[in-house]
Amino acid sequence: MKIPPLLVGALIALVAIALPSHATASPAFALGADISWVTQMESSGVKFYDAGGTQQDCFALMKSLGMNSIRLRVWVNPAGGWCGQDDVVAKAKRAAALGMHILIDFHYSDSWADPGKQNVPAAWIGADINQLATDVAAHTTAVLSALKAAGVTPDWVQIGNETNSGMLWPLGSTSSGFANFTLLVNAGNDAAKAVFPSVKTIVHISNGYDDSLFRWMFDGLTAAGARFDVIGMSLYPDSTDWPEKDSECLDTMNDMVARYGKQVMVCEVGMDSSAVQPSRAFLADIIAKTRSVAGGAGLGVFYWEPECYGGWQGYTKGAFDSTGKPTLALNAFKVAASAGARSTFTSISSRSYVGTGDNIEVAGFVISGSSPKTVLIRASGPALTPYGVSGVLSDPMLELYDQVGPTLIASDDNWGDNPSMAAAIATVGKRVGAFAWPAGSKDAALLVTLDPGIYTAQVKGVNGATGVTLMEVYDAD
Structure with a gap:
């Protein structure tokens, strides 16, 4: 699912994130x-x-x-x-x-x-x-x-x-x-x-x-x-x-x-x-x-x-x-x-249960206009445990598709596997206000710059695992 477009530099519309119910x-x-x-x-x-x-x-x-x-x-x-x-x-x-x-x-x-x-x-x-x-x-x-x-x-x-x-x-x-x-x-x-x-x-x-x-x-x-x-x-x-x-x-x-x-x-x-x-x-x-x-x-x-x-x-x-x-x-x-209650966008997040088949977590976003947009997408599983969340997804897999094929264009299993990318993700995460992840955790993240178009991110469990995840999408520009 997508949420309505919100003006943040280039226009982004985020989808499939179950937002907090208070708004x-x-x-x-x-x-x-x-x-x-x-x-x-x-x-x-x-x-x-x-x-x-x-x-x-x-x-x-x-x-x-x-x-x-x-x-x-x-x-x-x-x-x-x-x-x-x-x-x-x-x-x-x-x-x-x-x-x-x-x-x-x-x-x-x-x-x-x-x-x-x-x-x-x-x-x-x-x-x-x-x-x-x-x-x-x-x-x-x-x-x-x-x-x-x-x-x-x-x-x-x-x-x-x-x-x-x-x-x-x-x-x-x-x-x-x-x-x-x-x-x-x-x-x-x-x-x-x-x-x-x-x-x-x-x-x-x-x-x-x-x-x-x-x-x-x-x-x-x-x-x-x-x-x-x-x-x-x-x-x-x-x-x-x-x-x-x-x-x-x-x-x-x-x-x-x-x-x-x-x-x-x-x-x-x-x-x-x-x-x-x-x-x-x-x-x-x-x-x-x-x-x-x-x-x-x-x-x-x-x-x-x-x-x-x-x-x-x-x-x-x-x-x-x-x-x-x-x-x-x-x-x-x-x-x-x-x-609908938001007049500006900085981030959207939700805690969801990831199952199997169609019951995985899905996020989409539309980048419109004529300029590329950088987006940080995070799938927290193990990192939620210190915050009292039980039954977390032990090893999230994050995949990003374009809607043309759809074609898989990026994926991540463990965010720290690439040290240079991990450093960039940590730096951007701190700047946009994301909570810190332990080094070497099995959480997943993508920091991507994308041309205007329609994209879909999916979170599933490695080897069919199930559990609670927190999906976050940040404007990283």
């Missing part, structure tokens, strides 16, 4: 998850666990992972009541009790609404477009009024879900223009603001990398007089194309801000649950890029249904493992939460 993200930036399935999962006996295997409430677990916001979808009259008004209010109360921000996602359907289907609720079938607008307003008012009565104030309300071709088809489709769709958007917007005047309303479509789609949609809505505050998008890259898709999504976000004067939000992201390390890097990068949107107009990033595991509903893009624990991919949110 939190600004409420102005949403680090969130859509966990709308949670009550249905709980009713089916599904349980959720932290990394240590302790059962946790899912909402509290999301908060412990650095998330400050929860997104909840609303269906009009769903089978079983899941994601209906009462279910949504119950979930929203749980999120609000933890001090989390809330996004309410109206689908205006009895089930899924997305680019491939925007079905009219059964109770609304046969209505003309004006009656559909009245129905949209009434439904929006009813749900939000129920939330208000329960003491819940949402920060954002989404008027439709992935409405790439309008909503409430066929009458609300954009196939014959934007007038009807705009009428429905305005009905939802006005109803939301009548209940919560300060709420921000969102129009959300998919494929955040496709700027031409967004221009077509929001040129049409703007010309038709649509009223809304935020442009929302989804982004679901795969494990190989995420850097390209992230860059294109950033271009789209900046274009939306410049072209329409709107704020933007990444309302849905996800990646296959088996691609833990690429997902971690993707999440941190899209969070960083959303935070970098011009004028601070990027409002946040939400992972869609990360709590899913064990084949739940056939969904494969969750971020929990088969035992019900969050994968390391979600550490990107904790890193971002901690980094």
Whole structure:
């Protein structure tokens, strides 16, 4: 996972470091998850666990992972009541009790609404477009009024879900223009603001990398007089194309801000649950890029249904493992939460348990700009023992890769094996405030000067050893 870019000479964005939990993200930036399935999962006996295997409430677990916001979808009259008004209010109360921000996602359907289907609720079938607008307003008012009565104030309300071709088809489709769709958007917007005047309303479509789609949609809505505050998008890259898709999504976000004067939000992201390390890097990068949107107009990033595991509903893009624990991919949110409180960067560190397979410690960093940057990366294992840390990794191996291959470009097992490099590492470490290591210890370090690019550092145990390590990354210039 990567943390957002921070200005330190050349720009560095660090990834995959689980930062101390005392720092939190600004409420102005949403680090969130859509966990709308949670009550249905709980009713089916599904349980959720932290990394240590302790059962946790899912909402509290999301908060412990650095998330400050929860997104909840609303269906009009769903089978079983899941994601209906009462279910949504119950979930929203749980999120609000933890001090989390809330996004309410109206689908205006009895089930899924997305680019491939925007079905009219059964109770609304046969209505003309004006009656559909009245129905949209009434439904929006009813749900939000129920939330208000329960003491819940949402920060954002989404008027439709992935409405790439309008909503409430066929009458609300954009196939014959934007007038009807705009009428429905305005009905939802006005109803939301009548209940919560300060709420921000969102129009959300998919494929955040496709700027031409967004221009077509929001040129049409703007010309038709649509009223809304935020442009929302989804982004679901795969494990190989995420850097390209992230860059294109950033271009789209900046274009939306410049072209329409709107704020933007990444309302849905996800990646296959088996691609833990690429997902971690993707999440941190899209969070960083959303935070970098011009004028601070990027409002946040939400992972869609990360709590899913064990084949739940056939969904494969969750971020929990088969035992019900969050994968390391979600550490990107904790890193971002901690980094969000920092205005300057000198070092980042975290104590983590290094296992085997995907459960090694991974750090990435992006050097941008046109100048090289020197970075000190340390993996402390034995050096932690004098500080009362037990179960340390007895012999860390530190490896540095570029992301092009990826290609191994540097590695270290025992930092003192090369006397001249050890002296340089000790000198730089003292200058940047790193605690001293005993001479000849089996801790690992790299002092490297790198051209602009994307890099990944990994810490694993020699011969498959496991244990606690402290990962540190310092700006050494």
